[in-house]
Amino acid sequence: MFLKLLITLFIIVIVSSYVYPKHFKRKKNKIQCNTKRVPLSVNFHFTRQCNYECGFCFHTAKTSHLSSINDAKLVLKKLANEGMKKINFAGGEPFLYPKYLEELIRFCKQELMLESVSIVSNGSKIKQTFLQRNKDYLDILAISCDSFNESTNKKIGRGTGQHVAKLCDISQWCHELGIKFKLNTVVNAYNKLEDMNDNISKIAPFRWKCFQVLILENENGGGEGTLRDAREFIITDQEFEEFIKRHSGQACIVPEPNNLMKNSYLILDEYLRFLNCTNNDKTPSESLLDVPVEKALMQAGWDQEAFIGRSGIYDWSRQPSNICGSNQAKELAW
Ligand SMILES: *[C@@H]1O[C@H](CO)[C@@H](O)[C@H](O)[C@H]1NC(C)=O
Ligand SMILES: *[C@@H]1O[C@H](CO)[C@@H](O)[C@H](O)[C@H]1NC(C)=O
Numbered sequence: 001m002f003l004k005l006l007i008t009l010f011i012i013v014i015v016s017s018y019v020y021p022k023h024f025k026r027k028k029n030k031i032q033c034n035t036k037r038v039p040l041s042v043n044f045h046f047t048r049q050c051n052y053e054c055g056f057c058f059h060t061a062k063t064s065h066l067s068s069i070n071d072a073k074l075v076l077k078k079l080a081n082e083g084m085k086k087i088n089f090a091g092g093e094p095f096l097y098p099k100y101l102e103e104l105i106r107f108c109k110q111e112l113m114l115e116s117v118s119i120v121s122n123g124s125k126i127k128q129t130f131l132q133r134n135k136d137y138l139d140i141l142a143i144s145c146d147s148f149n150e151s152t153n154k155k156i157g158r159g160t161g162q163h164v165a166k167l168c169d170i171s172q173w174c175h176e177l178g179i180k181f182k183l184n185t186v187v188n189a190y191n192k193l194e195d196m197n198d199n200i201s202k203i204a205p206f207r208w209k210c211f212q213v214l215i216l217e218n219e220n221g222g223g224e225g226t227l228r229d230a231r232e233f234i235i236t237d238q239e240f241e242e243f244i245k246r247h248s249g250q251a252c253i254v255p256e257p258n259n260l261m262k263n264s265y266l267i268l269d270e271y272l273r274f275l276n277c278t279n280n281d282k283t284p285s286e287s288l289l290d291v292p293v294e295k296a297l298m299q300a301g302w303d304q305e306a307f308i309g310r311s312g313i314y315d316w317s318r319q320p321s322n323i324c325g326s327n328q329a330k331e332l333a334w
């Protein structure tokens with residue numbers, strides 16, 4: 001009897017999924033339907049200023065512009081009204097403007113009530129007191145680190161020799177304050193052979209993102225008008241895969257090869273415009289101060305599918321649920 005019911009149910013499901021394939025498809029990836037683009041997750045590169053000189057930088061200090069705090073808030077509110085749930089503050093180096101940064105993260109959490117607020121930084125200017133004051137408004141802090149060997153860091157152009165020590169301090173502060181700690185690594189010609197397993201296990205980030213070094217013609221392509229030439233840093237897809245394979249024991253690792261990266265980020269620049277990063281370029285949309293979000297999104301050439309494909313949607317708010325980190329957290333006695 002029960003079995004019969006089950007079989008009937010099964011048949012109904014099969015038949016209806018055939019008849020209403022769209023309905024089932026939509027349910028499966030849970031994201032809004034295809035017609036409307038939703039700026040679910042936005043990366044706000046509010047400054048291009050950075051004293052750092054990574055040889056492969058793909059968001060170079062071409063301007064020193066900083067939007068007024070009120071304009072920035074206006075646009076963030078507009079985006080939240082259109083469905084933004086996650087904001088990431090990036091640069092340049094966001095901690096060059098700590099007051100500005102503090103006001104915006106508080107605004108995003110308190111007024112806009114975004115699910116996730118995060119910052120990407122090189123870490124050098126982060127103070128423990130900033131994190132203590134703002135721990136309730138910050139879900140994730142991501143620090144860039146390409147090597148645990150300072151001489152490699154110097155070759156890459158990152159650092160003064162103190163980078164790794166500072167990184168360790170920050171990861172500990174985050175663990176204590178319940179801010180999720182994330183690590184970003186750009187895999188390039190100088191670190192591609194490094195074995196970082198011991199160091200990563202010790203630091204225990206909840207997520208470790210590994211990017212394949214990326215060339216954008218007008219940013220780091222080395223041509224006229226660019227501030228960087230990243231061509232010496234390039235690695236092959238296979239070299240990137242080998243790096244990932246070497247670290248596949250790290251449960252928190254998230255590889256990001258070039259083919260995934262290019263068009264899956266929604267980037268808001270220092271003039272409050274989206275950047276269209278297709279064709280190895282960055283073409284700005286109109287400013288979100290001037291046009292509706294929907295229109296700017298169309299101009300941005302943003303690929304919602306690619307965003308989902310690179311698992312841009314994940315566990316992104318604050319509850320400390322370390323995936324690869326939890327059991328190692330006790331070892332953080334340093
Ligand atoms: C660090 O890198 C340099 C070359 O860049 C190398 O000579 C040295 O052995 C490395 N140190 C360690 C501890 O791996
Ligand atoms: C990080 O960025 C700051 C500010 O842009 C800079 O002063 C510092 O040298 C950079 N690098 C390191 C390793 O801290």
Ligand SMILES: *[C@@H]1O[C@H](CO)[C@@H](O)[C@H](O)[C@H]1NC(C)=O
Pocket residue numbers: 148164165198199202
């Ligand atoms: C990174 O790991 C290596 C190998 O275990 C170790 O020798 C080195 O001290 C570690 N570096 C840091 C900064 O933890």
Ligand SMILES: *[C@@H]1O[C@H](CO)[C@@H](O)[C@H](O)[C@H]1NC(C)=O
Pocket residue numbers: 276277278279281283298299300301302
């Ligand atoms: C994005 O820029 C490329 C050229 O770089 C252009 O071909 C494409 O049409 C742009 N996309 C949109 C939606 O404007």
Ligand code: SF4
Pocket residue numbers: 050051052053054056057058059060091092093122
């Ligand atoms: S990659 Fe980031 S940290 Fe390095 S120079 Fe560019 S903006 Fe600065």
